Amino acid sequence: MTNFAIRPARPEDAEQLSVLAQRSKAHWGYDEEFLSAFRSELTIRAESVVPRRTQVAVGGKDLGGTDAESGLTQGAEPEERILGFATLEGEAPAGELGMLFVDPDVIGQGVGTGLFKHISSLATQLGFHRLTIASDPFAEPFYLAQGAVRIGAVPSGSIPGRSLPLLALAL
Numbered sequence: 001m002t003n004f005a006i007r008p009a010r011p012e013d014a015e016q017l018s019v020l021a022q023r024s025k026a027h028w029g030y031d032e033e034f035l036s037a038f039r040s041e042l043t044i045r046a047e048s049v050v051p052r053r054t055q056v057a058v059g060g061k062d063l064g065g066t067d068a069e070s071g072l073t074q075g076a077e078p079e080e081r082i083l084g085f086a087t088l089e090g091e092a093p094a095g096e097l098g099m100l101f102v103d104p105d106v107i108g109q110g111v112g113t114g115l116f117k118h119i120s121s122l123a124t125q126l127g128f129h130r131l132t133i134a135s136d137p138f139a140e141p142f143y144l145a146q147g148a149v150r151i152g153a154v155p156s157g158s159i160p161g162r163s164l165p166l167l168a169l170a171l
Contacts, residue, residue: 002059002109004083006118009054011046016082017054017101018043024084024101028138037158052098053088055118057111086115092127096134097169116146124171133167140165 021042058080084102148167156162
């Protein structure tokens, strides 16, 4: 389990988040032509960080004590390395997990689960009752393991003729 803390993203994180999203997408073995079709969709603009309720998982040196179950660190901010991020989009009662990306170096180490639980908790606090997720096919098993259910499919916004699993999570 990787130790990390979760904090709201700042506009100055946008470039790092864009690079991380593209690296994370590439982890699944997509070729360069396929990835270039996603580049615009995976670019985070500084002015959209706050409205999208972007949250980042950060890790680094001197994390101190952590919650053994979640891996989350409480208290002082660590020397930051962004390990992943997620966005909560829309307005209550139904919203969308717009993005959730984890650095390939820490996939499978609890960062994605921590971000997913954090976004779900934030959504509940804000009055959301349901989140939808247009998932990459490779990420669908992760979301199903988190309690989401498949409710259909949606067309890809980047690749004509491609459809994505559409999932929902009741909060």
